[in-house]
Amino acid sequence: IGLVVAVFLFVVVVKFSEKPCFQLLTLLGQGISGWWSFSQQPHEAFQAGHPGYVSVPKQEPLKLQCDVCSVVSSSGQILGREAAPEIDHASCVWRMNNAPIRGFERDVGSRTDLRVVSHTSVPLLVQKPQHFFGRRGNETAYVVWGPLRNMRGDGKGVVYNMLRQAAENYPHARIYITTEERMNYCDTMFKKETGKDRIQSGSYLSTGWFTLILAMDVCKEIRVYGMINNTYCRSEGYRKVPYHYYEAGSRDECAEYLLHESAPYGGHRFITEKAVFAKWAKTHLIKFFYPEWQLS
Ligand SMILES: *[C@@H]1O[C@H](CO)[C@@H](O)[C@H](O)[C@H]1NC(C)=O
Ligand SMILES: *[C@@H]1O[C@H](CO)[C@@H](O)[C@H](O)[C@H]1NC(C)=O
Numbered sequence: 001i002g003l004v005v006a007v008f009l010f011v012v013v014v015k016f017s018e019k020p021c022f023q024l025l026t027l028l029g030q031g032i033s034g035w036w037s038f039s040q041q042p043h044e045a046f047q048a049g050h051p052g053y054v055s056v057p058k059q060e061p062l063k064l065q066c067d068v069c070s071v072v073s074s075s076g077q078i079l080g081r082e083a084a085p086e087i088d089h090a091s092c093v094w095r096m097n098n099a100p101i102r103g104f105e106r107d108v109g110s111r112t113d114l115r116v117v118s119h120t121s122v123p124l125l126v127q128k129p130q131h132f133f134g135r136r137g138n139e140t141a142y143v144v145w146g147p148l149r150n151m152r153g154d155g156k157g158v159v160y161n162m163l164r165q166a167a168e169n170y171p172h173a174r175i176y177i178t179t180e181e182r183m184n185y186c187d188t189m190f191k192k193e194t195g196k197d198r199i200q201s202g203s204y205l206s207t208g209w210f211t212l213i214l215a216m217d218v219c220k221e222i223r224v225y226g227m228i229n230n231t232y233c234r235s236e237g238y239r240k241v242p243y244h245y246y247e248a249g250s251r252d253e254c255a256e257y258l259l260h261e262s263a264p265y266g267g268h269r270f271i272t273e274k275a276v277f278a279k280w281a282k283t284h285l286i287k288f289f290y291p292e293w294q295l296s
């Protein structure tokens with residue numbers, strides 16, 4: 001019976017495909033080898049999404065393929081370091097908020113694959129939409145973090161509305177927001193690492209915090225440029241630099257950090273966060289340059 005069924009099927013296939021038998025076999029062979037080489041490219045073919053970050057407005061998960069990530073801090077520490085060759089050498093270059101490249105290429109490099117952006121910086125992006133989302137706008141993915149009241153997609157989130165408008169005007173722009181669950185997770189991480197409740201302690205997480213959490217998910221190796229460690233501002237004769245490299249003459253970095261660290265509410269705990277980053281660097285491949293951190 002098996003033989004009869006096999007012969008019958010063979011006749012049917014040959015008859016309806018109208019292809020000579022040897023072609024059919026070649027096709028079958030190509031199919032198998034094609035499937036084989038497909039399954040040999042796990043990263044391209046089965047690239048995992050990051051469901052904590054969804055596109056505007058389609059809500060598709062963020063997909064990113066990064067091996068070594070350069071994370072360029074916005075701190076004035078990067079000025080004069082001429083780190084561009086090292087930064088651009090990585091498979092992905094990440095920046096924060098609206099930190100510019102033009103005029104600083106030698107120090108900060110010239111590519112941007114991803115920007116992690118605070119909800120408070122979104123107005124700065126939408127002021128220069130052509131620059132951020134225009135012409136070559138799809139080279140950079142934007143991941144925006146913010147509280148639900150600003151990020152809600154029901155028409156009442158002012159920041160979400162700005163992003164949706166930008167996505168409408170620039171259909172090639174790759175704009176993502178951090179989901180409410182992921183925002184809560186980032187708060188949970190703060191509580192877990194510091195023992196303090198972020199909200200009760202009157203503080204806001206920094207863009208650096210959200211950036212490192214995402215980078216630990218996406219990147220095999222993280223190389224952070226221009227970030228100081230948690231004892232830097234207490235060290236003898238530290239380098240006084242602007243808080244942001246692109247804001248010459250602004251308050252110096254350590255003065256800003258110390259103000260924030262002790263603010264009873266509304267501050268960023270930059271110094272506390274740096275101590276946590278050092279801890280994460282023990283279990284993740286994270287290295288810090290300019291200034292270099294000595295991690296045991
Ligand atoms: C950007 O858009 C161009 C033209 O549409 C396309 O060829 C290119 O692959 C896109 N790049 C990315 C990173 O999506
Ligand atoms: C932190 O930075 C200071 C100043 O650059 C340095 O003296 C100290 O060794 C650094 N500590 C670590 C753990 O990297």
